[in-house]
Amino acid sequence: MSSGAVNSATISLAKDYASDGIRFVAIAPGIFRTPLVISHMNELNVEIYEKMVQLPARLGIPEEFAALVLHIIHNTYLNGVVIRLDGALRMPP
Incomplete structure (x- = not known):
């Protein structure tokens, strides 16, 4: 699914189900x-990807993903958004 489709679906579902008290938040992970x-990457590939992430110049760790999920759960004002958790990997150099 393209990022545009994820954006559109998240917004559309958030609007459709808001009256039922159901929120939709998508995470676009790096x-x-x-x-x-x-297990699927050798150490050279890991180093290449780490260099692509300008700041913090490393891969994400599961605890960071979990922290975002907890934030989404506790922040009930958050709805209809796609949150990028990729260390600015998609940011042009």
Whole structure:
């Protein structure tokens, strides 16, 4: 699914279900240092990706993803958005 489609679906669903008290928030993650990711990448590829992320110049860690999920759960004002959690990986150099 394209990022535009995720954006549109998130906004549309948030509008459609707001009256039922249901919120829609999407997370667009970057690359996270998990056992599955590391098992499919050699260390050279990990270093290449880490250099692509300008700040903090590393892959994400699962605890950072979990912290965002907790924030979304507790912040009931947050609705109809896509949050990028990618260390600005999509930011042009």
